[in-house]
Amino acid sequence: MPQEPPKEPKVFDFSLILIILGSILILVFAGWRFYTARILSFEGQVQEAVAKEGYRPVSIKISSINLSLDVSEGAVADGVWQISKTGASHLNVSVNPGEGGNTVIYGHNKNSLFGPIRWLEKGAEIEVSDENGNKYIYVVSETLEVTPDKIDYVLPKSEEVLTLYTCTGLFDSKRFIVIAKPFSFLTTP
Template identity: 35%
Template sequence: DKLPTVPSPTPEPTPTPRPKMPPPTRIQIPSVGIDAPVVEVGYKIVEIQGVKVIEWEVAEYAAGHHNTSANPGEGGNIVITGHNDWKGEVFRTLERVKLGDEVILTSDAGVFRYRVTEIHYRKEVGVPLEERIATGRFLDPMPEERVTLVTCWPYGIDDHRIIVVAKPVG
């Protein structure tokens, strides 16, 4: 018997490179009263239990856009963090966000609208490093456009992270 022939794989089409877009400058979540400026933030490498990990800065009195994450309209993971209980409390009400709520990002390129599709509560204090690293995966580059919002929780205790994911409208 002859073995069935398998067609050779076709080469992947080269994606059209997306233009570099400007970073977000404002975030609004009308349903919970969030309206804050967005500034760029960077990171440093720190060692925890002998493992080198990225520790991101958190902006004071503003939301912080991770400077290596995507910008609105580029297609990718747009990561924005903010304090919930000090230095501006810009994400104080993020814990009240519900699925379907609108997230609006403004940049020099215009206004970009997203809808909340996921809300995660992840323990941060007193969990194994592997679990903390798994939580950090939400900040990784992603192929599809999305906004990932992160803050500490609960208010004044901060032993968890709230992670809110929103996808483009339309």
């Protein structure tokens, strides 16, 4: 009886499997990026906190963590936070320093930008200078980590407060917030 040649084992087409898995990962990542860009969106039209009479902030300095950055105006456009790549951003619908409400300054979670604010301790001083040269000194009263949907910390307040805001956590899944109260005000001569 003639012997049949041995059957070759079936070989899976691993390249096809890798392409499919890669495509799925790309879609998941794209969906995640879209979600995180939109998570902080405000519902409805965002109104300015008050009619602004003061000067906008142009720099922030925190000596205890060796941080000194320029501050530019930022906004939430179509639900996406516009953010400076080289400094900090002042949320344009929040008040200017010294106007008696919530001044919100935010930045990227990078060591050269707002990443170090995670190491601020209660009592640390924060100096914000405005475009007229006035200096506002704030003292950290609280730091906290929240989920991205907790936007009440960036909304208008009746008392004067400085809110610093950045991302934190695995894949920037959380927000780190510093709340500081006014301490002193230095005017230009």
